[in-house]
Amino acid sequence: MRYRVRAHFRETHDVVTVVLDPAEEPVPVPRPGQFCMLWLPGVGESAISLSGRSHPDEPLVHTVRAVGPVTAALCALGVGDEVGVRGPFGRDFGLDDPDLDGADLAIVAGGLGLAPLRPVLYRVLDERDRFGEVTLLVGARAPEELLYPDELERWSRSGAVAVFQTVDRAWPNWPHEVGVVTQLVPLLRGRVDRTWAFVCGPELMMRYAARSLVGRGIRPERVLVSLERNMQCGFGLCGHCQLGPFFVCHDGPVLEWSRVESLMAVRER
Amino acid sequence: MARDGFCLDLEPPTGEAAVVGRDALDALIAVLRADGYEVIGPVRRDGVIALAPVTTLGDLPTGWGDEQQPGHYRLVGRDDDALFGYAVGPHSWKAELFPPRADLYEVRRSGSGGFEVQASPPDDRPRAFLGVRACEVAALAVQDRVFLEGATRDPVYARRRAQAVVIAVDCGDPSSSCFCASMGTGPRVTGGFDLALTELATGDALVVRVGSDRGAALLARIPHRTPTRDELDASREVSRSAEQLLRRRLDTTGLRELLVAEVEHAEWDAVAERCLACGNCTSVCPTCFCSSVEEVTDLAGERAVRRRSWASCFSQQFSYLNGGTARAGIGARYRQWLSHKLSTWFDQYGTSGCVGCGRCITWCPVGIDLTREVVALRTRPSSATAVGMSLAEEL
Numbered sequence: 143m144r145y146r147v148r149a150h151f152r153e154t155h156d157v158v159t160v161v162l163d164p165a166e167e168p169v170p171v172p173r174p175g176q177f178c179m180l181w182l183p184g185v186g187e188s189a190i191s192l193s194g195r196s197h198p199d200e201p202l203v204h205t206v207r208a209v210g211p212v213t214a215a216l217c218a219l220g221v222g223d224e225v226g227v228r229g230p231f232g233r234d235f236g237l238d239d240p241d242l243d244g245a246d247l248a249i250v251a252g253g254l255g256l257a258p259l260r261p262v263l264y265r266v267l268d269e270r271d272r273f274g275e276v277t278l279l280v281g282a283r284a285p286e287e288l289l290y291p292d293e294l295e296r297w298s299r300s301g302a303v304a305v306f307q308t309v310d311r312a313w314p315n316w317p318h319e320v321g322v323v324t325q326l327v328p329l330l331r332g333r334v335d336r337t338w339a340f341v342c343g344p345e346l347m348m349r350y351a352a353r354s355l356v357g358r359g360i361r362p363e364r365v366l367v368s369l370e371r372n373m374q375c376g377f378g379l380c381g382h383c384q385l386g387p388f389f390v391c392h393d394g395p396v397l398e399w400s401r402v403e404s405l406m407a408v409r410e411r
Numbered sequence: 412m413a414r415d416g417f418c419l420d421l422e423p424p425t426g427e428a429a430v431v432g433r434d435a436l437d438a439l440i441a442v443l444r445a446d447g448y449e450v451i452g453p454v455r456r457d458g459v460i461a462l463a464p465v466t467t468l469g470d471l472p473t474g475w476g477d478e479q480q481p482g483h484y485r486l487v488g489r490d491d492d493a494l495f496g497y498a499v500g501p502h503s504w505k506a507e508l509f510p511p512r513a514d515l516y517e518v519r520r521s522g523s524g525g526f527e528v529q530a531s532p533p534d535d536r537p538r539a540f541l542g543v544r545a546c547e548v549a550a551l552a553v554q555d556r557v558f559l560e561g562a563t564r565d566p567v568y569a570r571r572r573a574q575a576v577v578i579a580v581d582c583g584d585p586s587s588s589c590f591c592a593s594m595g596t597g598p599r600v601t602g603g604f605d606l607a608l609t610e611l612a613t614g615d616a617l618v619v620r621v622g623s624d625r626g627a628a629l630l631a632r633i634p635h636r637t638p639t640r641d642e643l644d645a646s647r648e649v650s651r652s653a654e655q656l657l658r659r660r661l662d663t664t665g666l667r668e669l670l671v672a673e674v675e676h677a678e679w680d681a682v683a684e685r686c687l688a689c690g691n692c693t694s695v696c697p698t699c700f701c702s703s704v705e706e707v708t709d710l711a712g713e714r715a716v717r718r719r720s721w722a723s724c725f726s727q728q729f730s731y732l733n734g735g736t737a738r739a740g741i742g743a744r745y746r747q748w749l750s751h752k753l754s755t756w757f758d759q760y761g762t763s764g765c766v767g768c769g770r771c772i773t774w775c776p777v778g779i780d781l782t783r784e785v786v787a788l789r790t791r792p793s794s795a796t797a798v799g800m801s802l803a804e805e806l
């Protein structure tokens with residue numbers, strides 16, 4: 143489906159958020175954790191997660207890091223340019239699940255991993271009364287690499303979410319933590335026996351984060367990680383995204399740690 | 412019929428049997444062509460038995476056989492004039508249903524920043540497959556699971572498959588690479604065909620079994636007669652003696668679980684020393700289904716075509732992610748391929764992904780033989796896993 147760029151914002155030196163309006167029949171509304179294939183004719187196609195609100199009245203919002211030809215071209219789009227959109231694809235974070243009523247939430251993001259988790263936060267804030275304690279742990283390489291700093295401040299100030307930020311390398315007046323995001327896990331609020339965790343970031347970070355969350359006593363089937371694999375089709379046919387028995391695009395990208403732990407324990411799986 | 416449940420059970424044939432002569436087979440090709448089918452069958456080309464359009468029975472490699480070993484293939488003259496006296500060659504029917512290259516869409520730029528998309532015209536000529544072996548009928552059933560009953564139905568495959576007429580043939584002279592009996596897929600064709608032929612050792616008679624209404628209708632249009640009891644016995648004897656010739660074995664007991672358990676086995680490193688990651692095994696395999704999509708543009712950049720092509724899990728780019736390749740080492744790629752074929756395929760499609768055709772053994776330039784790799788995985792001790800680092804240490 144063709145979409146047109148309504149607006150674009152630079153988030154960091156290599157990350158841009160694009161806001162898209164349908165130029166024809168829109169795709170179904172992606173749920174938090176789902177992704178779309180964004181296509182630039184003549185350049186190629188990339189899997190990009192929803193990073194905006196999951197709502198029929200809202201435009202499609204995606205946050206893209208320029209790492210290669212397609213993502214660089216997506217980051218360079220101007221207002222009015224057209225993009226092809228297929229999707230949405232994949233398994234979402236399952237926020238509609240009534241099991242989450244009254245749950246404490248641990249949202250753990252590394253780097254660009256905050257982008258697919260932002261729709262989760264929007265949703266949680268809209269239904270704040272449904273949940274107990276909500277903690278957001280955010281890690282980035284450096285302060286200037288942190289996504290959505292203004293929103294992080296806003297959420298933190300509102301008191302609705304306990305936000306903890308950390309960076310690998312800080313400048314002198316950095317007011318938050320320094321170190322890897324897994325070191326923030328002890329700061330989680332709430333009770334582990336009713337906590338659900340949503341984790342997205344580089345694979346290595348997710349592996350350690352999931353292990354420390356489980357180590358604290360959160361049930362492994364309640365630790366949801368969002369995996370990344372090479373994807374060409376988005377619907378379980380091209381074979382590229384396989385991880386053991388899973389087609390990450392179709393069975394994932396969101397999968398329970400209990401189902402992927404053994405697969406992710408093996409190198410180069 | 413899957414004798415041990417490792418491969419799929421096929422729909423058993425419905426109809427009766429008949430006997431036809433070679434002239435009737437020639438007539439069958441003509442009938443199919445008159446109905447608008449492109450008949451694809453075995454031909455001798457570039458030193459191999461290839462699959463290509465045929466117009467008469469004379470196009471078939473009469474009197475030719477093959478010699479196959481790990482990493483070795485050679486055509487040899489037979490001392491009879493058998494029509495189907497060879498095992499499977501490097502081609503498989505996969506190429507007809509899941510084309511090696513297919514254009515999906517064409518895009519043209521329109522105005523500033525806009526574009527128009529048009530679906531590429533499909534190549535949907537009806538096709539008739541002549542000489543489909545038992546392992547290949549099994550492979551078609553596996554591909555049906557993948558392309559018709561998987562996460563998404565593939566429209567190209569669906570259209571071509573619905574039209575395809577399957578004329579199977581029982582193997583009389585399997586190669587040394589074949590292990591269909593271990594996989595429960597051959598050498599006798601037991602279902603999944605419109606017509607199945609057995610070439611009898613003597614004379615020019617072929618026994619025909621009818622597997623579908625479409626097959627019965629075709630048979631009705633060519634000269635045929637009722638078989639004698641001796642001819643039916645002779646037809647079964649062809650398969651019995653073929654089975655005796657099958658030397659290669661794959662022990663499938665506990666195989667699914669073995670590949671889950673042995674992810675850290677030292678054999679993966681050992682095979683990586685030999686494997687060239689050329690991807691021959693995946694392209695000759697009748698069930699491998701992976702593909703990539705690329706964008707092909709004209710020089711001016713005004714027109715682009717999205718083209719789907721076969722891909723191989725042995726290539727470096729296959730699992731490419733920004734910052735590297737998920738399966739950087741060749742051992743990890745071989746492990747992915749073999750584990751998929753023999754283990755995770757079950758999780759995804761409820762069947763083995765290997766049907767025992769032996770192609771990957773013959774066409775591996777260094778002669779890597781999956782049946783021997785399985786033996787190695789069963790016998791050599793597993794290596795230990797190293798764990799216990801922290802994220803900060805690994806970074």
Ligand SMILES: Cc1cc2nc3c(=O)[nH]c(=O)nc-3n(C[C@H](O)[C@H](O)[C@H](O)COP(=O)(O)OP(=O)(O)OC[C@H]3O[C@@H](n4cnc5c(N)ncnc54)[C@H](O)[C@@H]3O)c2cc1C
Pocket residue numbers: 177186187188189190191192193205206207208209210211212213214254257258369370371372373374395731732733
């Ligand atoms: C489920 C999912 C969600 C994602 N969400 C986002 C997001 O919200 N924002 C964002 O910036 N990026 C996201 N990515 C990563 C993004 O898809 C890749 O960075 C992008 O495909 C790279 O394409 P390229 O042509 O710019 O770069 P190149 O690195 O040159 O890529 C070449 C090809 O490799 C493949 N590829 C390379 N890297 C990846 C990758 N990391 N994941 C999948 N395929 C890859 C693609 O098929 C691509 O066409 C996501 C990936 C997945 C699987």
Ligand code: SF4
Pocket residue numbers: 692695696697698752764765766767768769770771772781
């Ligand atoms: S894995 Fe090898 S033997 Fe098995 S079906 Fe594929 S090519 Fe044939």
Ligand code: SF4
Pocket residue numbers: 685686687688689690691692693725774775776777778779
């Ligand atoms: S196993 Fe053989 S055919 Fe397959 S990639 Fe390795 S060298 Fe090539």
